[in-house]
Amino acid sequence: MEQVMMDFLRERNxxxxxxxxxxxxxxxxxxxxxxxxxxxxxxxRLPKSVxxxxxxxxxxxxxxxxxxxxxxxxxxxxxxxxxxxxxxAENVALVIHDCQNFDGSPVGLSPRAVLRxxxxxxxxxxxxxxxxxEMEFYLVARSSNPHEPLAPPLGRSGKPESGRxxxxxxxxxxxxxxxxxxxxxxxxxxxxVETLIHEAGAGQMEINFTxxxxxxxxxxxxxxxxxxxxxALRHGIFATFMAKPMETEPGSAMHIHQSVLDKAxxxxxxxxxxxxxxxFFNYIAGLExxxxxxxxLLAPHVNSYRRLSRFxxxxxxxxxxxxxxTCGIRVPNSNPRNRRVENRVPGVDVNPYLAMAATLAxxxxxxxxxxxxxxPTYGSAEHVHDQLPRNLEDAIMRLRECKPxxxxxxxxxxxxxxxxxxxxxxxxxxxxxxxxxxxxxLLV
Numbered sequence: 094m095e096q097v098m099m100d101f102l103r104e105r106n107x108x109x110x111x112x113x114x115x116x117x118x119x120x121x122x123x124x125x126x127x128x129x130x131x132x133x134x135x136x137x138r139l140p141k142s143v144x145x146x147x148x149x150x151x152x153x154x155x156x157x158x159x160x161x162x163x164x165x166x167x168x169x170x171x172x173x174x175x176x177x178x179x180x181x182a183e184n185v186a187l188v189i190h191d192c193q194n195f196d197g198s199p200v201g202l203s204p205r206a207v208l209r210x211x212x213x214x215x216x217x218x219x220x221x222x223x224x225x226x227e228m229e230f231y232l233v234a235r236s237s238n239p240h241e242p243l244a245p246p247l248g249r250s251g252k253p254e255s256g257r258x259x260x261x262x263x264x265x266x267x268x269x270x271x272x273x274x275x276x277x278x279x280x281x282x283x284x285x286v287e288t289l290i291h292e293a294g295a296g297q298m299e300i301n302f303t304x305x306x307x308x309x310x311x312x313x314x315x316x317x318x319x320x321x322x323x324x325a326l327r328h329g330i331f332a333t334f335m336a337k338p339m340e341t342e343p344g345s346a347m348h349i350h351q352s353v354l355d356k357a358x359x360x361x362x363x364x365x366x367x368x369x370x371x372x373f374f375n376y377i378a379g380l381e382x383x384x385x386x387x388x389x390l391l392a393p394h395v396n397s398y399r400r401l402s403r404f405x406x407x408x409x410x411x412x413x414x415x416x417x418x419t420c421g422i423r424v425p426n427s428n429p430r431n432r433r434v435e436n437r438v439p440g441v442d443v444n445p446y447l448a449m450a451a452t453l454a455x456x457x458x459x460x461x462x463x464x465x466x467x468x469p470t471y472g473s474a475e476h477v478h479d480q481l482p483r484n485l486e487d488a489i490m491r492l493r494e495c496k497p498x499x500x501x502x503x504x505x506x507x508x509x510x511x512x513x514x515x516x517x518x519x520x521x522x523x524x525x526x527x528x529x530x531x532x533x534x535l536l537v
Contacts, residue, residue, distance in 0.1 A: 095135075098172060102128050102186060105177055111187040112137045114168055115204050115315055117513055118148045118393070119444035123168070123190070137168040137190060144192070144202045145513055148394065149520060153512040158202060158505060166200050167193045174312050179281035180323045189312055201503040204446035208308055210503060211450045214457055219356045222453050223433075225304035226314055229345035229441050230321060231338050232268060232296040233331045240527065243338050245296035246330040254295035264291045265298070268328075275324045282320055284313045293406060294342035304350065307449045314347070314445035336392065336440035337399035344400025344407050345441040349452050350425070352433040363429035377413050377434060378466040379459015380422050380452070384411045384438055386495035388481055389488040389514060390451035391439040395521045398484050400440050403475055408437050410477035414470040421481070424469075438481065447510075454501045485518045 102110070110131040113123040122143050126134070141159040145152050155163065168190035178185040192203035199206040215222055234246040234253070245253040248267030265272065272289060279286040288301040300317070302310060318334055325332035337344040353361045353376070362373035384391070392398060400407050408421035413434075415424045423435040436452045458464075482488035489511050492498065499507040 095132075098170075098175060099132060101175055102132070105184055105186070107177070107184050107186045109183070109185050111178065111185060112168065112170065112190055113187060114139070114143075114190050114192055115444060115446060116144050116146050117202075117204060117444060117447070117510055118146065119204070119315065119318075119446075120146070120148075121315070121319065122146075125185075128186075136170070138165040139168055139192075140164070141166045141192075141200060141202065144200070144204075145509060147513055147517045147520070149517070151516055151520065153509075153516045158509045167195060169193055173309070176282050176316070179278045180320075180327065187316075189315070201506050202509055204444050204450075205308070205311075207502055207506055208311055208446045208450040211453050211457065211501060212307060214501065215353070215453070220361065221354045222307045223304050223352050223354060224307045224310050224449060224453075225302055225350040225433075226310060226445070227299060227301045227346070227348040227350070228314065228317065228334075229292050229297060229299045229347070231294060231333050231335075231342075231345060232271070232298065232325060233333055233338065235329060235331050242340065243333070262291075265289065271324060271328045271330070274327065275321065278320050278324055279317070282316060284317050284320065286317070292343070292345075294339065294345075297342065297345065307453060308446075311445040311449045334441045336394065336397040336442040338396075343405050346400070346407065346437065347439045347441040347443055347445070347448065349436045349439060349448065350433050351436065351452060351456065352431070353456075360430055360432055362432040362434075367429035369432065372460050373432065373434075374466050375460040375462075375464055376456040377422060377424075377459065378464035379456045379462070380434065380436060381411050381413060381459075381466055382464055383455035383458055383495065383498060384421065384436070384452075385481055386491045386498055387451040387455055388438065389485070389492040389511070390447045391436075391443060392482070392485075392488060393444065393447075393514065394442050395485050395518065397440045397442055398482070398488075401438075401481055403478050408474075408481070410474050410480045411438070412470040412474045412477060412480075413466060414474070417470055417474070419474040420470050421474075450502060451498075454498055457501065458497055485514060485521075489514050489518070 107128050110126050113121045116122050140163050142155045142163050170188040170190050174189035176187050178187050192200035232246050233243045285303040287303045290299045292299045321332045355361050364370045410421050412420045413422035414420040416426050421438050439448045493511050
């Protein structure tokens, strides 16, 4: 492994290496090392408490999770993630690290370790999940004032979008310079981006990924978000992965298509004769039963719940149906080999490692417990709006109370994640909004 890494760095004349991990929010943390120091050290040390940062940089009481001394953890580079950073001014490489204790065991607070833990359960049964995420995001005009609403950026036409442009080719072409460079960066960064479309919102885009192994896809999504933001900055605009960045526009999702292969590469969701298998229905039933409890991992921020509202192209239910986009769980039309389930609940603001782990954990529990699904929904499910948590506080409570998910994801991780989110909610709750000032200041 060391020789492969040395050859990679030498052939590309790399000067520095970005050594990164993902914290619970999905923010890249780590160090930038000179190439020679990176090679000589072979690992990176960071405080375990780095994993516990809230989105605004605070930390809960770390004592139950990392101990009183705030110890280090060992971060080992994963060679499979080694890439060159295409937008860097000099030749810079990047590698994602795994977090380990000093005895070599995984740090259970690490989102990458949580996903590995779930995948190990599948592997023990001879199964390998296959996933394909679809990521929506907005391009917005640059703004330095967080109190002003976001607005669509100006394209090459010199005008902002003023209406819905679903699947419009011309609307995408209005930002050709941005997308051409993004496409180049994604290719150089080995991100496996497959399809680009314009979504419903003004300035809202969607990128689809080629399907693959769940850990690899989570890595690619983690890196893709940064690539999009960096590219946008180079073109004088912002890119945002907020779940609901604009009041009157649809929210942004990360729909996750998922299936499971056996050791021979056969889709366990289909029988030898091409029919849907019992495991397929067990998996759907697991999503029905446990997605509500897992919502905190699929909608992890206060803003996430603005997206999960009726008649805004986002699910408010965990019903399932064939090719039914009003359901939280959709079964796309496909042949037996490609039979899969689409979880439409996750927002694009998720930590990809935790979103993958959560949805796969729900399906695994369904297969493990032999759960049976409800009848499929053939009409609209828009009228069902009481199955998912309505806010962050509700979602925290539901995850805390779900012992099967805690056992799969790790009880210490679930407790820590909930405490991080409780601190975020407390910080958010202290903010006085413009709505309150407008409607309450002089009227109550």
